[in-house]
Amino acid sequence: MRDIHIVDSTEELAAEAVKHLQALLRCETVNPPGNESTAIEYIRSQFEAEGIEYRVLEVAPGRVNIWARIRGNGTKRPLLLLSHVDVVPVEREHWSVDPFGGTIHNGYIYGRGAVDTKSLTAKELTLFLHAARQAKAGEMTLSRDLIFLAVADEEQGGTYGMGWIVKNAPELIDVEYALNEGGGFAVEVGGKRIYVCSTAEKGSALIKLRATGDPGHGSVPHQRNAISCLANAVRRVSLAPLPLHVTATARALIATLAQTQKQPQQSLLPLVLKPLLSESLLGTLDTYIADALRAMLHNTASPTLLQAGYASNVIPGEATATLDGRLLPGQTPEMFVAELRRRIADPNVAVEVEGVTFNGHECEQDTELFTAIRDALAMHDPEALVSPYLLPAMTDSRFLVPRGIIAYGFDPMMPEPGWPSPQQMAHGHDERISVANVAFGLRVLQRVITQISA
Ligand SMILES: [Zn+2]
Structure with missing residues (x-):
């Protein structure tokens, strides 16, 4: 041979x-x-x-x-x-x-x-x-x-x-x-090059947020406005990451990243895997690295489409948003929806999975x-x-x-x-x-x- x-x-x-x-x-x-x-x-x-x-x-x-x-x-x-x-x-x-x-x-x-x-x-x-x-x-x-x-x-x-x-x-x-x-x-x-070999991939689930409220005349504002409800829900989803889930892949990548850092950052970096410390640690990194790491540690939901209203003087009874949802390996669409419901915590906003989903x-x-x-x-x-x-x-x-x-x-x-x-x-x-x-x-x-x- x-x-x-x-x-x-x-x-x-x-x-x-x-x-x-x-x-x-x-x-x-x-x-x-x-x-x-x-x-x-x-x-x-x-x-x-x-x-x-x-x-x-x-x-x-x-x-x-x-x-x-x-x-x-x-x-x-x-x-x-x-x-x-x-x-x-x-x-x-x-x-x-x-x-x-x-x-x-x-x-x-x-x-x-x-x-x-x-x-x-x-x-x-x-x-x-x-x-x-x-x-x-x-x-x-x-x-x-x-x-x-x-x-x-x-x-x-x-x-x-x-x-x-x-x-x-x-x-x-x-x-x-x-x-x-x-x-x-x-x-x-x-100052170091890290070649990454993708050993894991996230899955996907499109999510529809459907806020319902009381329709009415635009001249008389009230607290049951579907658009306001939806805006609040979208804000809650976007304000902070969903719960942190550590995968073996993320753990390995963080360990490699730590090797590129000087002390004390080298010892601190693995703390991004700890739910209570993760965000403050990510705040010390370049934005693009922090965003990339955040996506590896959480299920994510990016608002991508909004739909509401049909006349400028009418409060609509319904408003919807589409979220581009990405699931970590080991997470199911049901687990993801449960996280979103807990975060939104509003009985007037339904969280539904739309179309085909893929697990990571x-x-x-x-x-x-x-x-x-x-x-x-x-x-x-x-x-x-x-x-x-x-x-x-x-x-x-x-x-x-x-x-x-x-x-x-x-x-x-x-x-x-x-x-x-x-x-x-x-x-x-x-x-x-x-x-x-x-x-x-x-x-x-x-x-x-x-x-x-x-
Ligand atoms: Zn391709």
């Missing part, structure tokens, strides 16, 4: 990944409506040319997923390389280049999806093709099957993508581990995959720290974890001066990633895949 040739093939592989990324960016896969078929056809042609086992899953016209496999010797259960090829819409007037041109300018590859997540697709595709070539040439034996899966519809709920696959073709994702989007970027704190999830951190991620970063960015991370949003990993799969969000990207954070770039104007960063991510992922498939 020989190792993948990391050093001599790096530049060639990076050039290949950039070529794939440009080709994928030129496929206009804006969702809605999706039209992922063009990107999937590009990937299919690569598999076809290299004689790789693949399956195209067309769920609806234009809504297509592609799965491929390289067989290992079966010593270990498979590893899934997952990404999505649909992208969010663009406001063209805010772009300095064609968002679907795949152009390179000043070392950056521009296009909708450059960060979320066609660059991950391109890197995974490159490494998958490379592994297939090596396996064919007898240069490498894999201990486990490598599965490549690029899906449709991640940005709109996964009905035509991962949601369809778990229902209709679960045998394709019978894997031990999955590498997906959702983490892998670095945050700079206390949390994966084990002490795994062979996490070790491989730590080792790979130790090799390619030795100064940096690595930490588990709780993504406050959801990815397609939510379909995998309930099946017992360890799914991590890990798309490695290094911070670059003058480049906004990957979180800002995803869904942003002039979305772009540097050629150097594609090469970096490729090297790190290659090391990870090699280590856990050797």
Whole structure:
């Protein structure tokens, strides 16, 4: 058994990944409506040319997923390389280049999806093709099957993508581990870089607050005005965080953050996990770090829509607000609603769950995959720290974890001066990633895949 040739093939592989990324960016896969078929056809042609086992899953016209496999010797259960090829819409007037041109300018590859997540697709595709070539040439034996899966519809709920696959073709994702989007970027704190690997994700529940009162003439104010009731309820929800819940992921991240601090902050930081001290500690941190940590420690409810009234001189009998609710792993929509009811404490304001809800999830951190991620970063960015991370949003990993799969969000990207954070770039104007960063991510992922498939 020989190792993948990391050093001599790096530049060639990076050039290949950039070529794939440009080709994928030129496929206009804006969702809605999706039209992922063009990107999937590009990937299919690569598999076809290299004689790789693949399956195209067309769920609806234009809504297509592609799965491929390289067989290992079966010593270990498979590893899934997952990404999505649909992208969010663009406001063209805010772009300095064609968002679907795949152009390179000043070392950056521009296009909708450059960060979320066609660059991950391109890197995974490159490494998958490379592994297939090596396996064919007898240069490498894999201990486990490598599965490549690029899906449709991640940005709109996964009905035509991962949601369809778990229902209709679960045998394709019978894997031990999955590498997906959702983490892998670095945050700079206390002069140190921390690469975060998303081991947990929050769930979601849309909440409707419905205040009822006495209708009446606007000229005679009274205390049973539905709008005033609703305004009070919204204020109570927003004034202070809901109860604090500590997850293993948040505990691990705080411990890593503490390592970047000098005394006494180093000893004080873990106190953010204590309900009575948390807020005063967070008050000493940069606002953006405090907001991010708060979202990892609490169920949250952001007011996003308001509806009330139909005439300026009529007090309406009802007023409603929609809250974008996010649930920590281990929390159910019922527990969340109970927290909101206790906080609002007004019998005239009903708290209801609207539409479909998703529970959050949390994966084990002490795994062979996490070790491989730590080792790979130790090799390619030795100064940096690595930490588990709780993504406050959801990815397609939510379909995998309930099946017992360890799914991590890990798309490695290094911070670059003058480049906004990957979180800002995803869904942003002039979305772009540097050629150097594609090469970096490729090297790190290659090391990870090699280590856990050797
Ligand atoms: Zn995405």
